[in-house]
Amino acid sequence: MSSSDAATSTTHVLEEEVVTINQDENTPKTLAANKLLRRYDSLDIESAKLARRYHHAAAASTENGGWVVLLQLAFQSIGVVYGDLGTSPLYVFPGVFSNGIKDEDDILGVLSLILYTLTLLPLLKYVFIVLRANDNGDGGTFALYSLICRYAKVGLIPSEEMEDQNVSTFQLELPDNRTQRASKLKSKLENSNFTKYFLLFATMLGTSMLIGDGVLTPCISVLSSMSGLKLATQAMTEDRxxxxxxxxxxxxxxxxxxxxxxVGYTFAPILSVWFFLISGIGLYNIIKHDPLVIKAINPKYIVDYFRRNQKEAWISLGGVVLSTTGTEALFADVGHFSVRAIQISTCSVVYPSIMLAYTGQASYLRKHISDVDNAFYASVPGRMYWPMFVVAVMASIIASQSLISGTFSIIQQSLSLGCFPRVKVVHTSTKYPGQVYIPEINYLLMLACIFVTLGFRNTTKIGNAYGIAVVFVMALTSAFLVLIMILIWKTHVLLIIAYVFTIFAVELVYLSSVLYKFDQGGYLPLAFAMFLMTIMFVWNDVYRRKYHFELQHKISSEKVKEIVDETNSQRLPGLAIFYSELVHGIPPIFKHYVANVPVLHSILVFVSFKSLPISKVPIEERFLFRRVQPKELQVFRCVVRYGYTDARNEEEPFEKMLVERLKEFIREGYCINEEEESNEIGGNEDELNEQVERDVEYLDKAWRCGVVHLMGEQEVVAAKGANVVKRLLIDYGYNFLKRNLRQTNNVFDIPHKRMLKVGMTYQL
Known part of the structure; x- marks a missing residue:
C-alpha cells in the first residue's frame, strides 16, 4: 500500500491541511516549483525528508573516522563498560566457597565452570549475539521492547501513526508472507491483549531488576575492595x-x-592498569603455584565436581554466576560507543585478563586452601599489595559508576514509555546525548546503597541478592531475544532451538540456583523490583486511562470552528502554545479553557509531545504540523516526536524552533490543492506569494507580541461507582506520586513568567 493510499484510508475527526516540507538547500522561493504536494488527512509531513541524506552522512562520518576513531572508542569503553565485569574477581571465589573448600579438585571444577560461563554468556551471547539487537545503537531491556513494538503493534497507548515509520531512524521492515513463522507470531502478538500486557510487565520487571543492579553494584564492589584492609592491619574491624x-x-x-x-578518558587508563595488573598477577600465580591448573579447560572437571558435591555444587552456581556481573551493563551502555568498539575491547583486553585472573586465583588456592575467604588479596604478591589495593578501590568506584549511569539511562527510557513518574532529566554532555543525570534517582540510589551496606555488612549476603538480579535480567533478555530472532531477524529454526537449549537453558539453571538463597538476601532485589514495578504500574495504568479519556472526548473540527467564531471578535494579538499529550485531535480541556476565559490569541498552536519506540529522532524530522480548516482560523496542530534518548531541552529555545518550522509549513502549505487556489486568485503567482508572505508576517507579528504557554493541568479522580481497587489506584496511588514529583513545566523547562495553567478534572 502506497503512502498516499495509506494516508487516505486513515480517518481523523479534524479536517486539516497537511504538506510535505522540503528543506533542501536548493528549495526555490516561489511556490510554483512545488508540484507534488497533495491533500492528506493525516500527519505525513516532513516524515520522509532528508532520510537518505541523514543516513549517508552518518555512514560517511563513520567511514571517515576509520580505525582511529574505532580504537579510540574501544579504549574509552574500557573505562565505562567493564568496571563491574572486570572487578568480579574480587568476590567470586569467596561467594562460591562460602563454607570452605572440601576437596582440592573442587577448585578445578569451579574454575572450569567460571571459564565456560564467561565464554558462553558475556562473550558469545552478549558480545556476538545480543549486541546485534541494539536499537539504532542503544541497548538494554527497553531497546529490545522498542524493537518488538516497532515490528508488531503491541503498544497499549493508541498513538501510532503511519508517518512514524518514515523517520529515518525507524528502519522498519515488516515481516512478510515469505516468512510464515514471523507473520504468525506478529499476528498473535497484535491480537492478544494478554501478550501486550505481559510484554509490558516483563519490560518493567527487567528495568526494575537492572535498577536493582544499580543499587547492589556499588555496595558489593566497594565492600569487596575495602575488605583488603583486613589483611593489612588488624585495626580495621568489620565496622570500620x-x-x-x-x-x-x-x-x-x-x-x-x-x-x-x-568518564571514558578519565577512567579508561585506571581500568587499563587494573586489567594489566590482574592478568599479570594471574599469570605469575599460574607459573609459581600450579601451572597444571589450566587443565580446567576440560569440562570433565565440571561433571566430577557435581558428582562429588551434588546439591552443594548446584547451590554454588549462585556464586559462579557472579563472574558475569556487569554483562547487562555492557549491552545497556553500547549507545555510548559502538558494537564493533565493544567487541574489540572485550576480545583484546577484558576477556583474556579476567580469564587469567580467575585461573591465577585457582592456582594459588590449590596450594593455600584456607585463604579462600579473601582469595583475591591473598593471591597478590607482597610488594604489589598496596598498589593493588589502591587500584582495586578506584576500579570498584568505576564499576559502581557504570551501573549508576546505566540506571539514569533506564529511567529516562521508562519516562518515554509513560511507565515512570516525571523526573528531571539533565543531559550532562553535548558530545554524548545518552549521558544523563537524574537528581531524584541519584539520591534515592545513594540512600538505598547506604541502607544495604549497613544492613548486610558483608559481600556474601549482598552476593546472594546480586546473583538474582543479574540472572533474572539475563534470562529476560534471552526471552526477548528469541522473539526478535523469530519476528525480526527471521533466524533459522534450528539456530533458535540451539540458542534455547544451550544459553537460555544454562541461564535458567543458574536462576534456579540463585533463587535457592532467597531467604539469605536473595529477597532484596525482588522486593526492590516489586516496589519499583508498583510505582511503574500505577503511573502507566492511569496514564493510559487519561489518554483514552481524552481520545474519547476530543473536540471535532466543527466544534473548533464554532468555539473560535464565538470568540473571534476578542482575538488578542500574540501566539498561544497549548500543550497536551493527545496526538490525535484537540483535547477536551480546550473547551474548558474557552468557557472560563472567552478570549483567544491571534494564532493558536496545539502541541503534543510524542515518544517513538526508537532511541533518536533527527531534529530535521521532529516537527509534524497540520492546519485546522478553514485557514482563517489560524489554528494549528503540532506533534513533536522524540526518541527515548533524545534531549527534551535543546540549546535552542523550543518556541523559536517551533515558530521557524511553522513558517516553513505556511510557506509551502499554500500549494495544497494548487488548482483550487489558482482559481480563487485568478492564477496569479505573485498574488499567491504575497498571500503567503502576509501569513508569515502575521505569524511574526504574533510572535513579537508575545508567546503564552498554556499548560493543561488535569486532575484525575475515580468515577462515581468505581470499585475499591480503582479508587485506591487513582485517588491515592497516582495522585500521591503526582503531588510529590515534578510537574510537566519543570520537566520541559517551560518559562514560568509566560505560562498559564488550565485545570480540569477527569473522572476515569
Whole structure:
C-alpha cells in the first residue's frame, strides 16, 4: 500500500491541511516549483525528508573516522563498560566457597565452570549475539521492547501513526508472507491483549531488576575492595570497613551531578592498569603455584565436581554466576560507543585478563586452601599489595559508576514509555546525548546503597541478592531475544532451538540456583523490583486511562470552528502554545479553557509531545504540523516526536524552533490543492506569494507580541461507582506520586513568567 493510499484510508475527526516540507538547500522561493504536494488527512509531513541524506552522512562520518576513531572508542569503553565485569574477581571465589573448600579438585571444577560461563554468556551471547539487537545503537531491556513494538503493534497507548515509520531512524521492515513463522507470531502478538500486557510487565520487571543492579553494584564492589584492609592491619574491624565503604558511596553519588562527559578518558587508563595488573598477577600465580591448573579447560572437571558435591555444587552456581556481573551493563551502555568498539575491547583486553585472573586465583588456592575467604588479596604478591589495593578501590568506584549511569539511562527510557513518574532529566554532555543525570534517582540510589551496606555488612549476603538480579535480567533478555530472532531477524529454526537449549537453558539453571538463597538476601532485589514495578504500574495504568479519556472526548473540527467564531471578535494579538499529550485531535480541556476565559490569541498552536519506540529522532524530522480548516482560523496542530534518548531541552529555545518550522509549513502549505487556489486568485503567482508572505508576517507579528504557554493541568479522580481497587489506584496511588514529583513545566523547562495553567478534572 502506497503512502498516499495509506494516508487516505486513515480517518481523523479534524479536517486539516497537511504538506510535505522540503528543506533542501536548493528549495526555490516561489511556490510554483512545488508540484507534488497533495491533500492528506493525516500527519505525513516532513516524515520522509532528508532520510537518505541523514543516513549517508552518518555512514560517511563513520567511514571517515576509520580505525582511529574505532580504537579510540574501544579504549574509552574500557573505562565505562567493564568496571563491574572486570572487578568480579574480587568476590567470586569467596561467594562460591562460602563454607570452605572440601576437596582440592573442587577448585578445578569451579574454575572450569567460571571459564565456560564467561565464554558462553558475556562473550558469545552478549558480545556476538545480543549486541546485534541494539536499537539504532542503544541497548538494554527497553531497546529490545522498542524493537518488538516497532515490528508488531503491541503498544497499549493508541498513538501510532503511519508517518512514524518514515523517520529515518525507524528502519522498519515488516515481516512478510515469505516468512510464515514471523507473520504468525506478529499476528498473535497484535491480537492478544494478554501478550501486550505481559510484554509490558516483563519490560518493567527487567528495568526494575537492572535498577536493582544499580543499587547492589556499588555496595558489593566497594565492600569487596575495602575488605583488603583486613589483611593489612588488624585495626580495621568489620565496622570500620563498613563505615569507610559508606563514606566512599556518599562521595560517589555526590559527584554524579558533574556528569560523565569525560568518564571514558578519565577512567579508561585506571581500568587499563587494573586489567594489566590482574592478568599479570594471574599469570605469575599460574607459573609459581600450579601451572597444571589450566587443565580446567576440560569440562570433565565440571561433571566430577557435581558428582562429588551434588546439591552443594548446584547451590554454588549462585556464586559462579557472579563472574558475569556487569554483562547487562555492557549491552545497556553500547549507545555510548559502538558494537564493533565493544567487541574489540572485550576480545583484546577484558576477556583474556579476567580469564587469567580467575585461573591465577585457582592456582594459588590449590596450594593455600584456607585463604579462600579473601582469595583475591591473598593471591597478590607482597610488594604489589598496596598498589593493588589502591587500584582495586578506584576500579570498584568505576564499576559502581557504570551501573549508576546505566540506571539514569533506564529511567529516562521508562519516562518515554509513560511507565515512570516525571523526573528531571539533565543531559550532562553535548558530545554524548545518552549521558544523563537524574537528581531524584541519584539520591534515592545513594540512600538505598547506604541502607544495604549497613544492613548486610558483608559481600556474601549482598552476593546472594546480586546473583538474582543479574540472572533474572539475563534470562529476560534471552526471552526477548528469541522473539526478535523469530519476528525480526527471521533466524533459522534450528539456530533458535540451539540458542534455547544451550544459553537460555544454562541461564535458567543458574536462576534456579540463585533463587535457592532467597531467604539469605536473595529477597532484596525482588522486593526492590516489586516496589519499583508498583510505582511503574500505577503511573502507566492511569496514564493510559487519561489518554483514552481524552481520545474519547476530543473536540471535532466543527466544534473548533464554532468555539473560535464565538470568540473571534476578542482575538488578542500574540501566539498561544497549548500543550497536551493527545496526538490525535484537540483535547477536551480546550473547551474548558474557552468557557472560563472567552478570549483567544491571534494564532493558536496545539502541541503534543510524542515518544517513538526508537532511541533518536533527527531534529530535521521532529516537527509534524497540520492546519485546522478553514485557514482563517489560524489554528494549528503540532506533534513533536522524540526518541527515548533524545534531549527534551535543546540549546535552542523550543518556541523559536517551533515558530521557524511553522513558517516553513505556511510557506509551502499554500500549494495544497494548487488548482483550487489558482482559481480563487485568478492564477496569479505573485498574488499567491504575497498571500503567503502576509501569513508569515502575521505569524511574526504574533510572535513579537508575545508567546503564552498554556499548560493543561488535569486532575484525575475515580468515577462515581468505581470499585475499591480503582479508587485506591487513582485517588491515592497516582495522585500521591503526582503531588510529590515534578510537574510537566519543570520537566520541559517551560518559562514560568509566560505560562498559564488550565485545570480540569477527569473522572476515569
Amino acid at each position: 570497613i563498613v563505615w569507610a565503604s559508606v563514606g566512599i558511596l556518599i562521595f560517589l553519588f555526590t559527584i554524579q551531578r558533574f556528569g560523565t562527559d569525560k
